[in-house]
Amino acid sequence: PELINQIAAGEVIERPSSVVKELVENSLDAGATRVEVDIEQGGSRLIRVRDDGGGIVPEELQLAVASHATSKIGSFDDLEHVASMGFRGEALASVSSVARFALTSRAREHDTAFRIEVDGGKVQAARPAQHPQGTSVEVRDLFYNVPARRKFLRAERTEFAHIDDLLKSLALARGSVEFRLSHNGKPVRILKAARDEAAALQRVAEVLGEDFPAQSLRIDHAMAGLHLSGWVGLPTASRSQADSQYFYVNGRLVRDRIVAHAVRQAYADVLFHGRHPAFVLYLELDPAGVDVNVHPAKHEVRFREQRLVHDFLFRTLHEALAQTRA
Ligand code: ADP
Ligand code: MG
Numbered sequence: 001p002e003l004i005n006q007i008a009a010g011e012v013i014e015r016p017s018s019v020v021k022e023l024v025e026n027s028l029d030a031g032a033t034r035v036e037v038d039i040e041q042g043g044s045r046l047i048r049v050r051d052d053g054g055g056i057v058p059e060e061l062q063l064a065v066a067s068h069a070t071s072k073i074g075s076f077d078d079l080e081h082v083a084s085m086g087f088r089g090e091a092l093a094s095v096s097s098v099a100r101f102a103l104t105s106r107a108r109e110h111d112t113a114f115r116i117e118v119d120g121g122k123v124q125a126a127r128p129a130q131h132p133q134g135t136s137v138e139v140r141d142l143f144y145n146v147p148a149r150r151k152f153l154r155a156e157r158t159e160f161a162h163i164d165d166l167l168k169s170l171a172l173a174r175g176s177v178e179f180r181l182s183h184n185g186k187p188v189r190i191l192k193a194a195r196d197e198a199a200a201l202q203r204v205a206e207v208l209g210e211d212f213p214a215q216s217l218r219i220d221h222a223m224a225g226l227h228l229s230g231w232v233g234l235p236t237a238s239r240s241q242a243d244s245q246y247f248y249v250n251g252r253l254v255r256d257r258i259v260a261h262a263v264r265q266a267y268a269d270v271l272f273h274g275r276h277p278a279f280v281l282y283l284e285l286d287p288a289g290v291d292v293n294v295h296p297a298k299h300e301v302r303f304r305e306q307r308l309v310h311d312f313l314f315r316t317l318h319e320a321l322a323q324t325r326a
Helices: 002-012 016-029 058-065 076-084 091-097 156-173 197-211 257-270 306-323
Strands: 034-040 046-051 100-106 113-119 127-129 134-140 178-183 186-191 216-223 226-233 245-249 279-284
Touching: 016 034, 016 046, 016 091, 016 134, 016 156, 034 156, 058 091, 058 100, 058 113, 091 100, 156 178, 156 186, 156 197, 156 245, 186 197, 216 306, 226 306, 245 257, 257 279, 257 306
Parallel strands: 034 178, 245 279
Antiparallel strands: 034 046, 046 134, 100 113, 100 134, 113 127, 178 186, 216 226, 226 279
16 A cells, blocks of 8 residues: 555655645634745755644544555556546555655644644554644655655745745635745744625735736626636736636636636637736536546646536626726
């Protein structure tokens, strides 16, 4: 199972930011209202994610870090099968197989917290610990036992930039959650929970920084089970804001051909100048109408009704942008 975990880890855990993504998503899944991320040395020395979510009950701690994979690898066919199993239920097992790992958690309505340590895949018995309600996960010395992967880690600054980008995209996805990020003991971002629309807009501005458009339009339109909301910037001739294009489908960041095409067309049709505007858009639809698990580490989706989604996006944005010319 150790080898299987390490292979699964290679699938999705490319670098420290991939670990941060899995851990923070777990915190959000657990209903956290506050998530703190502490990084040392670009994440290669330490990644710590703390949350105030529902926690894990003591009897499920072992399970949380256990792999769901039971098969042994005997042939290349098996290997391919493992890779295609994806990552569901495998994140903690995979991360803990390639690092020195500890998880401490106190479940809601429990008096005692427990801590479990996993060292390169070897799970130690859970012990009582001090912790407020919620969960802390510590990942030290990532890839210490997989030298081939550790070698591929980039400069501290580069790895931290990936983590910061990731945190920005998660903070934009969940405006009602407080996020804190520190690097080598220094606070880098403190994003308070936004409780109303003005605060939400302010938080978007804070995340986008100088890429925040001088002029932006509020989008909020629903039709035929589709709801699009967020902000679109008006492009400037001078500056590309391609790094500040965020599109979420049911709360997940996606990069999708259909979406990109609809957005590009809407802009091109109305505004003839400028390129690559900044935007932060949220599309909500019936989960049955979209498959977001095409690949867990990529940001792909597959809409059941591609045409409908495309036309809805195009028309909604086109109409909003056209008003700016009236
Ligand atoms: P998955 O998220 O796909 O279920 P993971 O390996 O990421 O798989 O996590 C395994 C399980 O551990 C989760 O299903 C959840 O029950 C528990 N868990 C992990 N992180 C947290 C957390 N921060 N708060 C509460 N439960 C958690
Ligand atoms: Mg998970």
